[in-house]
Amino acid sequence: MTKDVIALTQRMPDPWAVLAGLLSGGPDKLVDTTGEGAVVQLCDERGRPLISVEAPLLMQVPGEAERLLGATEPPVPFWWTEARAATGVAEAERLAGTFAARLASLSGGSAWPREATRSLGVVETDGVSVAPTPAAAQPAVDVLTDKVAVIIMDRPVVAMTAWLADALRAAAAAERGLQIVTPPGTTLSPAVLANMPDWPSRWVVQDERAGYFDGLSGAVLRWQDGMFSAVAAPDATEEEPRTPAAASFQEVAGTDERQLLVTFRTIHPAHERLVLGGALETAWRELTGEPPTGWGTAEPANLPWSPGRLTEVAFARAPEPTWFVVVGGPGRPGLATVRISRTTAGVEETVTLAFGYGADEEPPLDALRGTAEALVTRHPLQSMFVQLRKARRDLLVPPRFEAPGVPLAFVLGAEAAREVPGDRARLTPLAEAPVRLGPKARPAYYYPLPEDPSDLAGWADFERLMRHLKGE
Missing domain, CATH: 3.40.50 (Rossmann fold)
Structure with a gap:
């Protein structure tokens, strides 16, 4: 039986609904809080947690319950309330399930997984003992x-x-x-x-x-x-x-599904009017025709896409680095991770972006050069690397061997190209000459690599290019 249960409700669970769920263990159980009040725990008489309940999360991004749970979700906006049972205590697992079932019943919605949330009755927990709270003081650690x-x-x-x-x-x-x-x-x-x-x-x-x-x-x-x-x-x-x-x-099964992987880095001068996330939105639009759908500082991504709000969170956490996850709509699997950090050069964004394609779908390889041009001309792009690989359309990582991707292109931004001595950025040992991007006075360079997804020889060309640009 799962240790985690989740209630997906149309209304925000009010304190009385949460309390009613917690009383699934009977009125003799004790309620405590941790994580600066963000986590409520139901404890035994010795104060040791049976279940830990996280504060309800307002979901404004569709498709996250399907992506992460395989569950049918209410229309957005809805509330995601997660509970975790103490490991190895069967009564605690049933208690967590009953808690989620009661919460769903009182707030209108459903609970995941269904097999863990069938009963609304009080769970007998007399004599139940659990391990002490771990030294890490984290509800998730077993x-x-x-x-x-x-x-x-x-x-x-x-x-x-x-x-x-x-x-x-x-x-x-x-x-x-x-x-x-x-x-x-x-x-x-x-x-x-x-x-x-x-x-x-x-x-x-x-x-x-x-x-x-x-x-x-x-x-x-x-x-x-x-x-x-x-x-x-x-x-x-x-x-x-x-x-x-x-x-x-x-035990690897062949697949005709593919993933397009794009990694790039930008460095912005630090100033009060700076808005982050624009480069990611530009790349997303160029490759899909639409902007991202949602973002968050954890999964599930619960906030509608907004570079302005993303920037506010990053600035509030500065000078500490900030990590975000960004997702697309259900129609085109897309996920990006963004790491924002303050460096001596300015504000640096490192983006890893992936899109999934089925056997009957063609990745937009003809849009790669236009994407690079847009990033070079509208944003302070430092570098970009593009790969294509045979892997799952849903972008999830299975516990199986997956072949590496094939490099399709590398892009050197204008500022980075200026730092390459002489004419080395323009004259390379590759068979195909680079494509110049941006203004003639400050050009960036797009280096196309072999586009055969079955030919790993492209890695040799990529390594030759990197050694050449570094002067080795």
Whole structure:
């Protein structure tokens, strides 16, 4: 049974509705708060949490419940209220389900998953005992050691939720890794992949044959010395350490679905009139004909697209960096992550953008040059890199091997091109000459690369170009 339950309601759950849901465990249970009041907890008589309930989130972006839960959602705007049960306590899991069911009944809506939210009756919790609150003080953390924080998630998609973001920050502050354990059918949001720290952090997938394996590398894992670690192959040596790969990870099915990946960076002079997000909107419009639909500082993305509001949040958090997720409409799967940071050069935006296409859909490759031209002429583009790869249209990351993308183009912005000595930016060792973009006095350059998605030789051309531009 899942540890997480979510109520999707047409009306904002008022305090009485939340209290009625929390009384699912009986009137003898205690209510406490954490996370500066943003999380309400139902505790046992010793003050240890049975369930943790996050503050309701107003959803103004359609399609997020379908994307992250596979659930049918009410028309926007609606309210998303998330609860998490204490790990390993069956009564707590039923209590969380009953809480969500009561909330949905009182506020008009539905609860996810349906099998966890069938009862509205009081759940017997006498004698239930749960583990102490972890040292990380994070409701999402299930196991804490001196090396890692472990989160067990039974959801169709591991998303970059506010809880997960808090757990990532707490683990980093404590100099621990974060390991996310999921069943085999779970996928990963690209937003989580973009924020996953290095080793010993891992995506740990349960597997009938291997026990556990790393969902991104396929390495067979075992719990040892306080964390999930890779198992050494029988023929491994100190000089050649080797790890067996799980058979499930290597079972790859062919696909005709594709993803267009665009990564670019802009640097703006810092001033009070600066508005961020414009470059991302320009690229989105050039490649889809429409602007993004929504954005947020976590998943689900709940706010309608607004560069002005995004800028306000970034400026309020400065000089600390800010991370955003941006999504498109249900008709064209699109997701971007944006990292904004203050540097000595100004305000830097680093954008990773992806769009998904089915077997009968053609990616807009003929729009790439126009996109680069728009970014060069309207925004302070530093560089842009475009790839195409065979992968899922919905952009989700499965626990299976996925082939790398093929590089399609690289763009050097005008300011970056000026820093390349001599005429090296214009004269390259590639067979095809670059296309000059922008004003003649301060040109940028578009470097086309082979467009055959099955030809990985394009990486050799890309490496040659990078070495040439760096003067190596």
